[in-house]
Amino acid sequence: MLSRPSPVAVPAAEQRWVDLVAELAARFGGTVATDDAEARLPIEHLRELGASGLDAAFLPRAHGGEGLSYATLGAVVRTLAAAHPAVATVWLMHIGAAHALVTLSNEAEAAFFAAELKAGKRFANALSEPAGGNHFLASQQDADVDGDDWALTGRKLFVSGSEAADHLFLNSRVDGGPAFFGVTVDDTVSFPPIDETMGMRATRSRTILFDGTPLRRTRLTGPPPADYANLITVGFAFLSIGIAESALDALKATAVRSKGGTSLAEASWVKQETGLAWAEVTAATLLAERTAWLADQRSPEAMPAATETKMLANVVAGRAAALAVRVGGGGGYLLASPIQRIFRDAQAGALMAYSVPFSQELVGGWVLGTA
Numbered sequence: 001m002l003s004r005p006s007p008v009a010v011p012a013a014e015q016r017w018v019d020l021v022a023e024l025a026a027r028f029g030g031t032v033a034t035d036d037a038e039a040r041l042p043i044e045h046l047r048e049l050g051a052s053g054l055d056a057a058f059l060p061r062a063h064g065g066e067g068l069s070y071a072t073l074g075a076v077v078r079t080l081a082a083a084h085p086a087v088a089t090v091w092l093m094h095i096g097a098a099h100a101l102v103t104l105s106n107e108a109e110a111a112f113f114a115a116e117l118k119a120g121k122r123f124a125n126a127l128s129e130p131a132g133g134n135h136f137l138a139s140q141q142d143a144d145v146d147g148d149d150w151a152l153t154g155r156k157l158f159v160s161g162s163e164a165a166d167h168l169f170l171n172s173r174v175d176g177g178p179a180f181f182g183v184t185v186d187d188t189v190s191f192p193p194i195d196e197t198m199g200m201r202a203t204r205s206r207t208i209l210f211d212g213t214p215l216r217r218t219r220l221t222g223p224p225p226a227d228y229a230n231l232i233t234v235g236f237a238f239l240s241i242g243i244a245e246s247a248l249d250a251l252k253a254t255a256v257r258s259k260g261g262t263s264l265a266e267a268s269w270v271k272q273e274t275g276l277a278w279a280e281v282t283a284a285t286l287l288a289e290r291t292a293w294l295a296d297q298r299s300p301e302a303m304p305a306a307t308e309t310k311m312l313a314n315v316v317a318g319r320a321a322a323l324a325v326r327v328g329g330g331g332g333y334l335l336a337s338p339i340q341r342i343f344r345d346a347q348a349g350a351l352m353a354y355s356v357p358f359s360q361e362l363v364g365g366w367v368l369g370t371a
Contacts, residue, residue, distance in 0.1 A: 004282065006286065025083035039201040049091055055117055059114055070234050074292045082242040094161060096232035101169055123166070150214075154209075160205045199348050236310045236313075237313035244317040290309075311356055321342050
């Protein structure tokens with residue numbers, strides 16, 4: 001796909017990680033169709049990313065990592081998402097949960113979770129609840145007092161990669177207020193039969209049931225610093241950008257095929273709409289890179305900017321995928337075509353909290369001064 005230089009660059013010392021991910025992603029893409037068709041978690045790809053040292057490199061330097069930048073995070077997620085969106089999504093949730101637990105836990109627990117990540121253990125986010133919707137950070141489930149600790153009985157929804165998780169970043173209501181914990185999966189945690197989604201099927205996003213699951217006071221995390229940017233929030237937009245780029249690649253592959261000496265790529269309407277789609281994807285990418293830059297500057301503006309960016313990237317991905325369907329025609333609906341999968345995957349970002357309508361209302365309120 002056409003590209004232009006960006007004012008936001010991955011630090012030279014970190015470029016090797018982006019190059020490594022590009023090599024791995026090219027291979028991961030070979031299983032994307034099968035993983036989607038079988039709704040199979042691509043655990044071997046996720047383990048390979050961990051074994052490469054990438055996961056540990058994102059840990060803060062104080063915990064033996066390299067403290068990789070948000071610019072590198074964005075490049076990694078974007079590259080993975082273009083090749084295998086489910087790998088990108090589960091990996092982002094995994095590294096985001098682990099990074100949050102290491103950053104926000106007390107010293108002993110932070111060291112424990114950092115060691116677990118280095119040892120190849122898996123992490124997942126257990127935050128969404130029935131009727132919680134976009135207010136997923138404000139738990140509606142009360143934990144029961146259990147001596148000096150608490151115990152949770154309830155359920156969490158849409159937990160990507162949960163069946164492979166060893167530890168969860170989980171929220172509950174404690175003493176009438178929100179609280180976040182590190183929780184190790186044990187026999188009080190179970191998984192009902194999966195209700196498969198239409199798109200992004202290989203994330204194995206599913207419900208988790210908790211039956212008296214212990215919430216240890218020692219694993220109660222502290223509040224995030226004002227200048228802390230959550231990796232998942234910053235990385236979300238790059239998921240949609242990678243999918244949008246794959247949509248344009250699939251569109252081009254279809255359009256340039258010659259039929260009777262001509263191709264769709266020569267049609268005026270295809271060139272016009274492709275040109276606009278490319279500009280929209282580029283604009284969303286620049287906005288996402290700005291968010292990563294703000295996060296690297298430890299600016300408190302990073303998190304609001306991430307909401308704006310996710311909103312635009314989600315819409316742009318949907319538009320690019322829809323255009324690929326139009327150009328692909330009936331052939332784009334065939335299971336053999338990547339277009340049908342890309343179109344389904346492109347819808348996922350807009351549904352993930354914060355959803356596009358919710359984000360639009362938030363951003364509109366900021367602009368109008370009514371928030």
